[in-house]
Amino acid sequence: MKRIHELMGAMTLAEKLGQLTMTAAGYTVTGPVIAGDSTESIRDGTIGNLLNLVGPGPVHEMQRLAVEESRLGIPLLIGLDIIHGHRSLFPIPLGEAAVFDPQVWALTAREAAREAAADGLAMSFAPMLDVSRDPRWGRTAEGPGEDPWLGTLIARAKVQGFQGEDLSAADALAAVAKHFCAYGPVEGGREYAAVDISERTLREVHLPGFAAAVAAGVVAVMPSFTDLAGTPMTAHVDLLRHYLRGQLGFDGVIVSDYNAIAELLRHGVAADLPEAAALALAAGVDIDMMSDAYRRGLPVALERGLVTIAQIDESVLRVLTLKQRLGLFDDPYRRGATAERPEALAQRRQLARSVAARAVVLLKNDGDTLPLRPAQRRVGLVGPLADAPGEMRGPWWAAGVAEGHVGVLQGLREVLDGTEIVFAPGVEIEGDDRSGIAAAVELCGRIDVLVLCLGEGATMSGEAASRADPGLPGQQRALVEATVAAARSRGVPVIAIVFSGRPLLVSWLAERVDALLAAWFLGCEAGRALADILGGRVSPSGRTPISWPRVVGQIPVYYAQRPTGRPADAKDKFTSKYLDVANDPLYPFGHGLGYGRFTLANLRVSPERVGEHETIEIAVDVANEGAHAAEETVFLFTHDKVASVTRPLLELKGFGKITLSPGQAGTVRIRLPASELRFLGPDLTPVFEPGEVEILVGPRADRSQLLLGRVVLST
Numbered sequence: 001m002k003r004i005h006e007l008m009g010a011m012t013l014a015e016k017l018g019q020l021t022m023t024a025a026g027y028t029v030t031g032p033v034i035a036g037d038s039t040e041s042i043r044d045g046t047i048g049n050l051l052n053l054v055g056p057g058p059v060h061e062m063q064r065l066a067v068e069e070s071r072l073g074i075p076l077l078i079g080l081d082i083i084h085g086h087r088s089l090f091p092i093p094l095g096e097a098a099v100f101d102p103q104v105w106a107l108t109a110r111e112a113a114r115e116a117a118a119d120g121l122a123m124s125f126a127p128m129l130d131v132s133r134d135p136r137w138g139r140t141a142e143g144p145g146e147d148p149w150l151g152t153l154i155a156r157a158k159v160q161g162f163q164g165e166d167l168s169a170a171d172a173l174a175a176v177a178k179h180f181c182a183y184g185p186v187e188g189g190r191e192y193a194a195v196d197i198s199e200r201t202l203r204e205v206h207l208p209g210f211a212a213a214v215a216a217g218v219v220a221v222m223p224s225f226t227d228l229a230g231t232p233m234t235a236h237v238d239l240l241r242h243y244l245r246g247q248l249g250f251d252g253v254i255v256s257d258y259n260a261i262a263e264l265l266r267h268g269v270a271a272d273l274p275e276a277a278a279l280a281l282a283a284g285v286d287i288d289m290m291s292d293a294y295r296r297g298l299p300v301a302l303e304r305g306l307v308t309i310a311q312i313d314e315s316v317l318r319v320l321t322l323k324q325r326l327g328l329f330d331d332p333y334r335r336g337a338t339a340e341r342p343e344a345l346a347q348r349r350q351l352a353r354s355v356a357a358r359a360v361v362l363l364k365n366d367g368d369t370l371p372l373r374p375a376q377r378r379v380g381l382v383g384p385l386a387d388a389p390g391e392m393r394g395p396w397w398a399a400g401v402a403e404g405h406v407g408v409l410q411g412l413r414e415v416l417d418g419t420e421i422v423f424a425p426g427v428e429i430e431g432d433d434r435s436g437i438a439a440a441v442e443l444c445g446r447i448d449v450l451v452l453c454l455g456e457g458a459t460m461s462g463e464a465a466s467r468a469d470p471g472l473p474g475q476q477r478a479l480v481e482a483t484v485a486a487a488r489s490r491g492v493p494v495i496a497i498v499f500s501g502r503p504l505l506v507s508w509l510a511e512r513v514d515a516l517l518a519a520w521f522l523g524c525e526a527g528r529a530l531a532d533i534l535g536g537r538v539s540p541s542g543r544t545p546i547s548w549p550r551v552v553g554q555i556p557v558y559y560a561q562r563p564t565g566r567p568a569d570a571k572d573k574f575t576s577k578y579l580d581v582a583n584d585p586l587y588p589f590g591h592g593l594g595y596g597r598f599t600l601a602n603l604r605v606s607p608e609r610v611g612e613h614e615t616i617e618i619a620v621d622v623a624n625e626g627a628h629a630a631e632e633t634v635f636l637f638t639h640d641k642v643a644s645v646t647r648p649l650l651e652l653k654g655f656g657k658i659t660l661s662p663g664q665a666g667t668v669r670i671r672l673p674a675s676e677l678r679f680l681g682p683d684l685t686p687v688f689e690p691g692e693v694e695i696l697v698g699p700r701a702d703r704s705q706l707l708l709g710r711v712v713l714s715t
């Protein structure tokens with residue numbers, strides 16, 4: 001601390017504002033290009049932080065300028081979006097959420113941190129914790145899905161994984177919990193649009209992930225671009241200062257989103273850059289990413305009396321403290337000093353393959369179409385995503401280059417011994433060209449099974465990729481209609497693999513195929529992982545972390561709906577339903593089949609009555625009556641039947657897993673601290689109310705398939 005205070009005493013205003021500024025180094029994945037002004041500004045101490053610079057060489061060169069050529073020698077903080085791996089890509093976050101395994105979530109973040117730190121980086125702009133119940137929103141791909149409780153587990157695991165045990169270690173990254181907060185419910189699912197939600201939804205759904213990240217020790221937070229009920233998050237004093245810093249006790253750095261401070265002008269809350277800068281600083285935003293509002297605006301804001309030097313110092317102190325915690329003052333060249341061992345890279349690929357296989361969700365498998373049978377020697381692989389290694393990266397591929405990726409064609413050819421793979425793309429992902437369909441139809445005349453690889457392109461989800469009607473783009477439906485008809489005419493079974501950064505609207509497809517797999521974007525080992533699944537080496541175990549709507553008009557459709565006074569009743573017109581479509585989604589949250597066939601029985605809940613500080617023990621017997629060894633995930637939902645405020649019809653509170661061989665049985669046990677049954681009362685403060693709570697246990701968020709037990713809460 002002494003060093004920091006001495007430094008602060010010696011800093012000019014310009015140097016202080018430099019520490020509050022982050023500039024893009026103009027990095028492209030193929031090589032770094034330092035933007036004209038950055039080099040000089042680093043030397044004169046007026047840029048203290050960079051984003052988008054990769055590689056020990058360029059990073060160390062920039063550090064050298066800062067440390068050895070600037071007046072005070074303060075090291076740079078350098079960050080990048082390490083969303084689902086750095087060079088070795090894992091499944092996109094939404095896909096990884098489907099794994100339902102905190103150890104996996106932590107491990108992939110740890111490995112990503114190792115790889116990114118070896119590339120000289122010290123900060124990852126991740127994890128993204130925005131709950132999304134609207135698949136139109138492209139950034140659904142980057143987040144935990146629809147459930148806030150699941151989001152808290154992911155938050156904790158990711159922060160621990162990125163930051164490791166010791167933030168100053170050569171392989172640790174500062175995690176950035178983003179985007180604070182409630183970015184997911186942008187109106188109409190339209191990117192960057194305004195958000196208007198109730199205080200209850202904000203607190204119950206959108207804040208818990210951030211609270212969990214703070215509790216796990218996250219050292220940085222990024223406000224979202226959006227306006228929340230009239231206040232842009234970048235200027236949200238109440239949520240940033242009072243809630244995040246005050247209530248949660250967050251003492252790390254708040255880094256703005258890209259150009260977000262300047263965008264306060266467009267939001268219409270600031271008349272000029274000095275005003276915008278003053279608003280953000282007042283809200284506690286420490287680092288200005290890409291607006292240059294602090295360097296250009298704060299000196300004027302100071303003159304106008306809009307900010308004080310004490311406010312500026314407060315932020316500078318936080319930034320320097322983070323640099324110190326990262327060990328940057330002790331050794332700015334620590335990250336990237338040693339190249340990773342080739343074995344580490346090979347092991348990471350293995351991990352990527354197993355996580356990718358675990359992320360795949362088998363949505364439908366009529367007549368046990370999957371796994372493929374040995375007699376099915378000729379596999380017809382059709383579709384624009386069958387031989388598309390680069391697309392497997394999904395959105396936000398950091399430094400993952402397309403060449404390092406294994407597409408489905410390559411994966412099947414390598415892994416499925418004794419199987420001939422015949423391939424025709426049929427159509428492109430987008431566009432109007434149908435000329436390739438004939439070849440795909442012709443191929444259907446000489447195969448034993450048809451595997452369709454369909455979906456969105458990698459950049460059709462992620463930031464700035466909202467879709468009003470997120471179905472299969474281009475001519476893919478025409479391809480499906482034609483090839484399925486050809487396959488059916490010969491009795492050939494049809495499997496469809498859908499790649500996407502969100503649930504797609506695929507009811508029509510689900511009706512036409514025998515088996516349907518959600519493959520999200522699985523990363524560098526996508527093709528081999530899918531071959532593991534298709535060939536039966538791995539039984540699918542992924543569970544969708546978000547509901548799959550039947551039609552766009554159902555959105556938002558999510559499992560944790562609150563009750564209505566008029567629950568849907570087909571016989572009663574005046575009840576809550578649509579005239580033209582069912583209320584429930586095509587596939588509910590938690591849905592996912594495997595190659596086993598599980599039955600659940602004998603739910604036990606004990607004790608029958610609990611106080612707030614006791615723990616409820618839940619047990620259920622699971623048997624695998626199928627022909628394959630497989631893993632089953634058992635979800636625990638609760639429903640507080642009568643409370644002072646209406647409670648969701650189901651709330652996820654836990655899950656357990658069990659792997660069973662054919663004919664084997666076992667017991668899944670889940671512990672539920674009764675304190676988890678607290679909720680926000682009428683005044684939005686937590687209450688533990690006596691009364692009966694339903695305990696519902698089963699394979700997916702569908703009440704008709706859940707075993708029902710009870711517990712009584714007593715004070």
Ligand code: BGC
Pocket residue numbers: 051081125178257258463
């Ligand atoms: C995104 C952030 C990201 C930042 C830096 C922004 O456009 O919203 O999530 O961290 O760019 O790349």
